[in-house]
Amino acid sequence: MASDHPAVLDDNRREHSRPLSPQRGRDHDLEQISRPHTPTRGGRDELYSIVSQVGEGTFGKVYKARNAMNGLYVALKRIRMESERDGFPVTAMREIKLLQSLRHDNVVRLYEMMVSNGSVYMVFEYMDHDLTGILSQTGFSFTDAHLKSLCRQMLAGLAYLHHKGVIHRDIKGSNILVNNRGELKLGDFGLARFYQKRRRSDYTNRVITLWYRPPELLFGATVYGPEVDMWSAGCIMLELFTKKPVFQGTDEIHQLEFIFKILGTPSPERWPGVSDLPWYELVKPKEVIPNHFRDMFRKWLSPAGLDLAEQLLAFDPTKRVTAVQAMEASYFKDENPPAAMPVGLANLEGEWHELETKRERAKKRRRTDGGTQ
Amino acid sequence: MATDFWSSSHNKRWIVDRATLKQARIDDLHYVENAEQLDFLNIYFANVISKLGKRLQVRQRVIATATVFFRRFYTKNSYCETDPFIVISACCYVAAKAEESPVHIKNVVSESRLLFSREILTTPAEHAADFDTEEEYGIKHFPSDNSKLAEMEFYLVHDLECDLIVFHPYRTLMALCGKEAILNVAEAGELGIGVDGGPRYWGTGEGKLELEEGPLQMAWFIINDTYRSELCLLYPPHMIAIAAIYLTLVLNVTTRAAIQTQAQAQNQPAPPPTRRSSRTSSSGTHKKAPQDIVGFMAGLNVSMSLVATIAQEIIALYTLWDRYKEDATPESSRSTFGRPPSSASAGTKRSAASRDTSVFMGSEELSTAGTPRLADDVVTPAFLTHLLFRMREARLADVSHPATGRPVAVNKMLERTQAAG
Numbered sequence: 023m024a025s026d027h028p029a030v031l032d033d034n035r036r037e038h039s040r041p042l043s044p045q046r047g048r049d050h051d052l053e054q055i056s057r058p059h060t061p062t063r064g065g066r067d068e069l070y071s072i073v074s075q076v077g078e079g080t081f082g083k084v085y086k087a088r089n090a091m092n093g094l095y096v097a098l099k100r101i102r103m104e105s106e107r108d109g110f111p112v113t114a115m116r117e118i119k120l121l122q123s124l125r126h127d128n129v130v131r132l133y134e135m136m137v138s139n140g141s142v143y144m145v146f147e148y149m150d151h152d153l154t155g156i157l158s159q160t161g162f163s164f165t166d167a168h169l170k171s172l173c174r175q176m177l178a179g180l181a182y183l184h185h186k187g188v189i190h191r192d193i194k195g196s197n198i199l200v201n202n203r204g205e206l207k208l209g210d211f212g213l214a215r216f217y218q219k220r221r222r223s224d225y226t227n228r229v230i231t232l233w234y235r236p237p238e239l240l241f242g243a244t245v246y247g248p249e250v251d252m253w254s255a256g257c258i259m260l261e262l263f264t265k266k267p268v269f270q271g272t273d274e275i276h277q278l279e280f281i282f283k284i285l286g287t288p289s290p291e292r293w294p295g296v297s298d299l300p301w302y303e304l305v306k307p308k309e310v311i312p313n314h315f316r317d318m319f320r321k322w323l324s325p326a327g328l329d330l331a332e333q334l335l336a337f338d339p340t341k342r343v344t345a346v347q348a349m350e351a352s353y354f355k356d357e358n359p360p361a362a363m364p365v366g367l368a369n370l371e372g373e374w375h376e377l378e379t380k381r382e383r384a385k386k387r388r389r390t391d392g393g394t395q
Numbered sequence: 396m397a398t399d400f401w402s403s404s405h406n407k408r409w410i411v412d413r414a415t416l417k418q419a420r421i422d423d424l425h426y427v428e429n430a431e432q433l434d435f436l437n438i439y440f441a442n443v444i445s446k447l448g449k450r451l452q453v454r455q456r457v458i459a460t461a462t463v464f465f466r467r468f469y470t471k472n473s474y475c476e477t478d479p480f481i482v483i484s485a486c487c488y489v490a491a492k493a494e495e496s497p498v499h500i501k502n503v504v505s506e507s508r509l510l511f512s513r514e515i516l517t518t519p520a521e522h523a524a525d526f527d528t529e530e531e532y533g534i535k536h537f538p539s540d541n542s543k544l545a546e547m548e549f550y551l552v553h554d555l556e557c558d559l560i561v562f563h564p565y566r567t568l569m570a571l572c573g574k575e576a577i578l579n580v581a582e583a584g585e586l587g588i589g590v591d592g593g594p595r596y597w598g599t600g601e602g603k604l605e606l607e608e609g610p611l612q613m614a615w616f617i618i619n620d621t622y623r624s625e626l627c628l629l630y631p632p633h634m635i636a637i638a639a640i641y642l643t644l645v646l647n648v649t650t651r652a653a654i655q656t657q658a659q660a661q662n663q664p665a666p667p668p669t670r671r672s673s674r675t676s677s678s679g680t681h682k683k684a685p686q687d688i689v690g691f692m693a694g695l696n697v698s699m700s701l702v703a704t705i706a707q708e709i710i711a712l713y714t715l716w717d718r719y720k721e722d723a724t725p726e727s728s729r730s731t732f733g734r735p736p737s738s739a740s741a742g743t744k745r746s747a748a749s750r751d752t753s754v755f756m757g758s759e760e761l762s763t764a765g766t767p768r769l770a771d772d773v774v775t776p777a778f779l780t781h782l783l784f785r786m787r788e789a790r791l792a793d794v795s796h797p798a799t800g801r802p803v804a805v806n807k808m809l810e811r812t813q814a815a816g
Contacts, residue, residue, distance in 0.1 A: 109488070110489070123403075123560060
């Protein structure tokens with residue numbers, strides 16, 4: 023018996039879903055969620071019933087689910103265990119540790135952990151949309167004041183993370199969540215990690231989705247800090263206005279070329295030390311391209327907006343603005359209109375996530391393909 | 396600040412009282428001769444975790460976290476219903492991941508196999524006689540399959556309620572002694588390290604204690620030793636650190652001398668403008684004015700009676716540990732653990748010792764004066780290994796043939812949920 027079953031004599035504990043911390047509600051509003059339900063076998067009476075899939079995280083699917091006790095919606099992120107021969111994924115463990123220690127209006131809340139049918143689920147507050155999804159819909163149009171608010175909320179979330187010594191390392195549209203009250207929250211901490219403020223250490227440079235990856239990582243830097251998130255934030259800021267990702271490269275080299283085409287090529291004056299980066303000789307620009315940034319984005323952004331975006335997209339990581347500095351920018355402080363939360367989202371039909379947007383696009387493609395045949 | 400100790404799961408959920416610990420051991424108590432044997436098991440398990448940790452070459456911090464995980468797991472489970480050895484492996488495996496220095500699962504399995512088979516083979520003949528055949532050992536062989544450990548890890552993380560952030564006394568010790576630079580390197584990846592300075596999360600204290608390398612190491616070793624007990628479940632880590640500092644100050648020769656000088660100076664009729672300045676100025680035997688140690692302790696603004704309680708418990712642990720011997724033969728063990736710690740007041744002389752050492756190990760050379768012990772007063776790891784087997788066997792027998800005629804509920808998890816529902 024002992025040899026074919028580690029430690030526990032009975033396997034019943036894997037059978038039914040049970041919140042991992044039944045005896046204490048961490049917050050008043052959570053008491054309902056955290057209370058254990060009557061244990062019953064079979065799936066129908068489980069605490070959470072899955073409504074639909076809403077996303078694909080770094081290490082598992084994300085579902086929308088409804089709490090049977092109080093009717094509230096949550097997001098369930100399933101941690102894939104069966105494919106992990108090494109047991110609990112270290113990235114998942116990192117994400118849990120990080121989220122348990124973060125609490126901010128602009129960071130998605132992890133309510134609790136749950137085990138059901140041999141899987142571990144992270145239970146998050148439910149967010150109706152993500153940025154990629156919400157920018158692709160046409161039912162609600164954002165005013166400049168709304169976009170300013172979204173940009174500011176993103177920076178506030180990043181400022182908090184960086185203050186806590188956390189680099190997100192995967193800021194992109196589908197990881198920025200928005201709810202019907204117009205609140206923006208950063209999600210998916212699967213690639214995030216703690217960093218040391220006083221001592222720079224070596225990390226992997228294979229982080230951040232290509233389109234949002236800063237040039238220093240594309241040049242092979244492994245010593246970096248929170249500035250990498252700020253580049254991504256700059257990409258997102260432009261995307262808020264243009265409604266689609268700005269630098270859509272197909273591979274690392276193409277990505278750099280794309281960036282150069284818009285921002286020009288980095289010169290030693292603009293970015294001292296660029297030539298010392300590991301892959302510089304391999305991927306350095308072949309010709310000098312001037313900076314077209316302002317010409318290209320003048321029609322989208324206000325002057326102060328352009329200033330801020332340019333500071334976020336500074337080539338030299340040491341010159342890139344920090345999140346705290348960015349929040350002090352004239353774009354937020356002086357220029358009209360003042361930021362306003364897009365509360366009108368409450369009236370928007372449907373829920374918009376990248377996943378649905380992708381599916382919609384695929385469907386359309388199939389339809390048009392079918393039509394041409 | 397959401398990441399501080401006070402709002403952490405460690406403080407809110409994992410500091411328990413004695414009654415809870417007693418309740419957790421209630422089943423095990425049926426299968427041991429006396430409660431003291433359970434205390435010996437606490438030492439035994441911590442030693443096994445430490446040994447496995449050293450084989451895996453993880454930092455002391457990982458070993459400490461693994462030990463806390465182990466203790467937390469057994470606030471919800473019984474020794475007699477589980478296999479503590481695979482739990483130990485899982486604790487080390489999870490702790491290494493949680494502390495950002497992961498080791499490969501294969502490594503954990505193979506090192507566990509090596510270590511545990513040796514643990515079992517050191518059995519002296521008289522205890523082996525209790526067991527009928529060699530096959531009995533076969534059951535206890537550690538599974539070579541990675542998935543078994545992965546499965547155990549799942550149960551472990553479940554019972555830990557995914558609370559993987561553990562605070563340790565080391566950080567307080569280093570902060571109080573102004574050694575934060577060392578701390579930063581030692582604890583990379585720990586929460587809040589990236590946060591600028593910030594105030595201490597308890598007390599008022601701006602005061603820093605200046606400890607020489609020797610006493611500082613002794614305090615570190617005492618903290619290592621506290622993991623041999625259930626102190627980490629009972630008291631907040633910063634209180635344990637202060638108790639360790641307190642014991643060091645009293646037991647270490649140099650610091651004790653300093654305190655005595657200070658006390659004498661105080662007793663002499665001096666005309667002090669304020670008390671504090673008189674203390675610091677009146678004893679001029681050292682190069683610079685000696686620091687006000689008593690004032691430092693008072694300035695910590697924590698409950699001194701609680702510090703004294705913890706210190707008492709640490710001393711009680713050493714008294715017990717004195718009778719625990721790693722070596723199978725009583726003769727050789729006398730030289731290792733021959734002395735109660737109160738007489739080990741000279742402190743550690745080993746300057747280059749690594750950070751995973753215990754105070755006991757540090758004071759080895761002093762132990763020749765130890766009083767000889769009777770063999771039956773002494774507890775060995777082999778004895779405890781067999782005690783665990785017997786507990787497990789007896790429990791299995793009871794479960795399959797209950798004396799009451801009623802089946803015994805084995806799954807405590809299920810019991811609890813039923814009670815709640």
